[in-house]
Amino acid sequence: MGQYEHVREGRHVRVAVIGSGFGGLGAAVRLRREGITDFVVLERAGSVGGAWRDNSYPGCACDVPSHLYSFSFAPNPDWPRTFSGQRHIRAYLEHIADTFGIRPHLRLDHEVRLMRWDNDALRWEIETGRGTLTADVIVSATGPLSDPKIPDIPGLDGFPGKVFHSARWDHGYDLRGKRVAVIGTGASAIQIVPAIQPEVARLTLFQRTPPWVMPRVDRAITGAERGLHRALPFTGSLRRGLLWSIRELQVQAFTKRPNELGLVEALARANMTKAVKDPALRAKLTPAYRIGCKRILLSNAYYPALARPNVDVVASGLAEVRGSTLVAADGTRAEADAIVFGTGFHVTDMPIAERVVGADGITLAEAWKDGMESLRGATAAGFPNWMTIIGPNTGLGNSSMILMIEAQLNYLADYLRQLDGLGGRGTGRERVALAPRPSAVQVWNQRVQRRMARTVWNTGGCTSWYLDANGRNTTVWPGTTTEFRRATRQVNLAEYEVIRAGSRTGPPGPRTASAKESVR
Numbered sequence: 001m002g003q004y005e006h007v008r009e010g011r012h013v014r015v016a017v018i019g020s021g022f023g024g025l026g027a028a029v030r031l032r033r034e035g036i037t038d039f040v041v042l043e044r045a046g047s048v049g050g051a052w053r054d055n056s057y058p059g060c061a062c063d064v065p066s067h068l069y070s071f072s073f074a075p076n077p078d079w080p081r082t083f084s085g086q087r088h089i090r091a092y093l094e095h096i097a098d099t100f101g102i103r104p105h106l107r108l109d110h111e112v113r114l115m116r117w118d119n120d121a122l123r124w125e126i127e128t129g130r131g132t133l134t135a136d137v138i139v140s141a142t143g144p145l146s147d148p149k150i151p152d153i154p155g156l157d158g159f160p161g162k163v164f165h166s167a168r169w170d171h172g173y174d175l176r177g178k179r180v181a182v183i184g185t186g187a188s189a190i191q192i193v194p195a196i197q198p199e200v201a202r203l204t205l206f207q208r209t210p211p212w213v214m215p216r217v218d219r220a221i222t223g224a225e226r227g228l229h230r231a232l233p234f235t236g237s238l239r240r241g242l243l244w245s246i247r248e249l250q251v252q253a254f255t256k257r258p259n260e261l262g263l264v265e266a267l268a269r270a271n272m273t274k275a276v277k278d279p280a281l282r283a284k285l286t287p288a289y290r291i292g293c294k295r296i297l298l299s300n301a302y303y304p305a306l307a308r309p310n311v312d313v314v315a316s317g318l319a320e321v322r323g324s325t326l327v328a329a330d331g332t333r334a335e336a337d338a339i340v341f342g343t344g345f346h347v348t349d350m351p352i353a354e355r356v357v358g359a360d361g362i363t364l365a366e367a368w369k370d371g372m373e374s375l376r377g378a379t380a381a382g383f384p385n386w387m388t389i390i391g392p393n394t395g396l397g398n399s400s401m402i403l404m405i406e407a408q409l410n411y412l413a414d415y416l417r418q419l420d421g422l423g424g425r426g427t428g429r430e431r432v433a434l435a436p437r438p439s440a441v442q443v444w445n446q447r448v449q450r451r452m453a454r455t456v457w458n459t460g461g462c463t464s465w466y467l468d469a470n471g472r473n474t475t476v477w478p479g480t481t482t483e484f485r486r487a488t489r490q491v492n493l494a495e496y497e498v499i500r501a502g503s504r505t506g507p508p509g510p511r512t513a514s515a516k517e518s519v520r
């Protein structure tokens with residue numbers, strides 16, 4: 001079987017994984033390690049890598065140290081820098097696909113258009129751009145950073161120049177000598193700005209909210225260090241353990257004691273003062289909210305680039321485009337040949353949710369219209385045998401998402417084990433599926449939101465993509481990675497309804513004591 005194989009029309013698989021970024025490839029590796037080979041990985045693009053394939057903008061790199069931003073089961077002693085660039089992370093994921101035998105399972109260029117739960121057959125019908133299939137279980141690993149968001153700016157359609165999003169970089173377009181407007185000051189934009197500033201004629205940065213930017217302690221990993229990690233693999237594990245422990249301790253300040261972050265603000269302010277001598281520019285760049293409320297950004301090059309003579313910072317959002325003139329909300333105007341949107345992703349309104357139709361005939365987007373809610377970041381009420389990786393409230397503000405993904409893979413493995421034990425692979429009336437009890441989902445989310453109340457993300461005085469349209473934080477995990485790992489080590493069957501073949505999922509069951517008590 002080759003990597004360009006198509007799904008066989010009407011084929012049934014035990015598990016269909018959607019997406020081949022860290023989450024999807026991690027799920028595929030875990031399935032194989034559990035002895036499950038009857039699965040496919042459906043990927044809409046022509047290669048693996050997810051966000052690390054799509055984000056190829058100049059300067060793209062990770063803010064989490066390399067030895068922590070990798071799978072625990074696939075350490076890489078040869079990371080060349082303490083913080084990896086996009087190219088190396090993408091190559092790592094290609095390597096994972098090869099090393100762990102994932103290629104035969106991959107169905108590239110297979111965009112999933114619809115997933116519909118069949119209440120009678122107890123399985124999912126999946127329509128892709130290249131044929132249909134059915135699956136007992138869906139693992140949706142499409143990730144929160146997969147669909148770029150470009151704000152609805154009046155007049156943008158009439159802009160005569162080039163327009164693209166940071167995650168869809170047009171490498172065929174030459175920015176040299178052009179007047180370029182960069183919209184946004186998130187993690188993507190602050191990497192793009194210093195990377196393109198030296199070559200563009202003029203760079204206008206539209207900053208709606210200034211970010212807090214800390215120094216980036218990035219360096220080449222020496223040949224001696226790499227040799228040591230290769231010869232004595234436990235030294236790589238020690239390094240990872242140290243990086244993890246520091247972040248595990250730091251998170252307490254984010255989740256419980258935001259006032260302690262004042263000291264960190266002083267460091268970030270010093271980082272700015274060192275590079276920006278103009279007090280007027282410094283005033284524009286100084287945030288008016290607690291550090292950590294939005295993601296803390298790391299860069300040594302961002303502030304120096306803003307101080308260069310060919311850069312203008314407009315301290316106001318882009319509000320309108322009139323021909324080649326960009327107009328900010330405060331009325332400031334700038335001429336541009338190209339607009340680069342670093343405006344983020346559809347995180348709390350993921351388009352994939354519109355393509356999942358559950359047991360009650362409604363889409364996940366409809367079920368989540370008042371906000372995303374899941375059980376332990378994985379399963380959703382009304383959507384049997386459907387699980388998501390990096391689901392609601394599994395994001396991190398300060399550590400490696402790979403740790404959270406691996407915790408979710410433990411949950412996935414146990415889910416499949418328990419499902420099998422109950423008859424998930426049976427036929428006829430023996431066949432069963434699992435759906436989380438609405439009461440268990442409610443208890444879990446109440447607990448998450450209770451803990452969220454005092455975190456810096458909710459109290460820090462900012463708006464961010466962590467919050468949904470109702471101002472509710474449905475993205476970040478308000479605790480340590482250890483706590484999440486503990487909460488997802490096993491599936492607690494008391495939190496699930498066992499659905500038997502032929503019986504439709506009933507209305508939400510009564511709130512049972514067992515489900516209530518068992519939520520950890």
Ligand code: NAP
Binds near residue numbers: 342
């Ligand atoms: P983002 O954090 O959502 O930032 C979007 C930016 O666009 C914000 O600054 C936002 O301003 C701004 N914006 C939106 N509409 C605007 C308008 N009309 N005018 C001016 N500005 C506007 O998106 P991102 O930078 O792509 O980052 C998303 C996430 O990807 C990160 O948080 C991180 O998790 C990940 N990431 C990581 C790295 C890394 O590790 N180094 C790099 C890139 C991305 P407001 O702040 O006012 O909303």
